[in-house]
Amino acid sequence: MVVIGGDAAGMSAASQARRLRGPDELEIVAFERGTFTSYSACGIPYWVGGEVDGPDALVARTPDEHRSRGIDVRTRTEVTEIDLEGRRVRFRGVGDRPAGPGRWTGYDDLVLATGARPLRPALPGIDAPGVHGVQSLDDGQALFDALEGYGVTPRRAVVVGAGYIGIEMAEALLNRGCAVTVLERGPQPMPTLDPSMGALVRDAMSGMGIETVTGTEVTRIVTGEDGRVCAVATGEREYPADVVVLGLGVRPETSLAEAAGLPLGASGGLLTDPSMRVRGHEHVWAGGDCVEVLDLVSGRPRHVALGTHANKHGRTIGVNIGGGRLTFPGVVGTAVSKVCDLEIARTGLLEDEAEAAGFRFAVVTAESTSRAGYFPGARPMTVRMLAERGTGRLLGVQIVGREGAGKRVDVAAVALMAGMTVQQMTVLDLGYAPPFSPVWDPVQVAARKAVAALESAD
The missing domain is CATH 3.30.390.30 (FAD/NAD-linked reductase, C-terminal dimerisation domain)
Structure with a gap:
């Protein structure tokens, strides 16, 4: 069993399969690009904001703990190619110099748990120092370190995007003493609500001291003479910024799957059957933020990037690979968040x-x-x-x-x-x-x- 991705879906699948089948029956190898496994990305805003400890407190099970349970976890290792016909994957160490072709390992069952990638538009200055995403614990550590080391008081923070991550990061930055501006291109914050409900959120955020600007499009990240971010520009004006956090949402990370010819839905997520087996591929499974799931209310497929579903997908995959029978019925689109x-x-x-x-x-x-x-x-x-x-x-x-x-x-x-x-x-x-x-x-x-x-x- 080869797993690509060491967070919720991937390691839940590996752990459940291991419970059902011992090391003599099933060898399990898991590849993870980062340094952490089985962690709560949802906790990053509360770590950055000083409400919880991190990053170790956000890790449910470390790579060494997985290894002690008979799972060969290989961190800082990326899979670069899937060979469906040969039932093998090519992998190499992250940061290998020079970047060679890598090595191959075969599989009987392949689990794709590659997660989602944050939207990062191709804007001028988007890669400047001081611009942060918050998709992984490594991202969270970089932002935390930047806030700890920055000497300007009060710091000025701009959050781009007012969805779940955006508003949670606005609260975190407010708690850190920053003057916070949130920029959202939609008519109201929280586009996952009807506009009238989003208006309630906007009024409340303004009452908390968070400047919330809606109906505006970011055009570039402005940098100073030192190359660091100093402002965020829209079509109307520039907003001073010592730190910028991107909260523009995510898309399924399915570049490997697409290159291999696996079926994708309208959102770019992998298509699976209720057992979480990729459609038309008996020995390939997928779960977590890289898949589309059935919306039980509309009857249509949709992409929902939540750890709750990812863990359930992983458990379903692990039971099935382990010899049991389990299905994932779908979702109704439940989500909860807070700002202050x-x-x-x-x-x-x-x-x-x-x-x-x-x-x-x-x-x-x-x-x-x-x-x-x-x-x-x-x-x-x-x-x-x-x-x-x-x-x-x-x-x-x-x-x-x-x-x-x-x-x-x-x-x-x-x-x-x-x-x-x-x-x-x-x-x-x-x-x-x-x-x-x-x-x-x-x-x-x-x-x-x-x-x-x-x-x-x-």
Whole structure:
């Protein structure tokens, strides 16, 4: 078993296969370009911001720990070619000088867990010192070291992109004492929300002291006489910057797969069957951020780069290679994040996604509180809900609020997985006590409003 990629999907697959088959039955080799394995990239903003320790604290299992369990992990090693017909891969050490052709090793089963690559547009100055991505722990270490070593106070930071990584990094930089500007080309931050919900996030960020500029396109990174970044330019103006963080999203890293002729979807992600076997290739498997998965609400394939799914993909692959039988059914698109004390969550479809999928639907927005209104600490919460006309089936939920808001999305995620209607959601037996919820949970308040909207339409 040869694994390409040593993080969530790859090492979950390797570890699960090892549990089921011993070293005498199955040899496992894992190639990783970086120096870390099995780490939480999601924790990087909180490490940079000083809330958690890193990088070691973000590593679930080190290369040596994997090796002690009978997995031959080879870090700082990259695979450069896949030979499907010969069932072998070519590899070489990262940074080898001179860069030779490398060596070949064969496989019975190949696991592609190559992850995703951050978007890095070809802008003038994009590679200047002081411009950072945050895809890996090595990236996080570089940014952390730069902030620790920089002598200007206060530092001026510009974050390009206001998706999940962008807003989390804005909080991290704010916590480090930086004056923070976030630049987003869309109409509102958080393009994974409907614009009206994104507007709530923008207002909250402005209230936190984060300058949030939307509807603007970065044209170049401005550098000073020393070659370091000194500003970020848009079509309208320049924003001074001592450090720039890119949070423009990611795309599947499937260059190896594409060169080998493996099937890719519209997003560039690998196409697999429910067992996570690459379509049309019996001995090739793929999981994590490099694949497309089935959206259980729309019925269409989509690319979702989340560690939760990557670990499940890896477990599925490992069970199947190990001799068992397991499938991964798909996703409903659940995600949660925060910027300072504002919690942001979504699951299911947005309005434009529901329209593109051909649904007829009602959409409602409900205001509620995190606790009983009279209980100390109750905070406002906004819930937006989509429901299908005719069937009443839940299609999507978005939540923006303070403490206690974000994880309420899990109720909606379970309802989506179960194919529940909004009417059924109104009678869910959810936990209640004044410190935790109003008598009607905010998600159920929105469900009742959705039922009324569907009835009035009829």
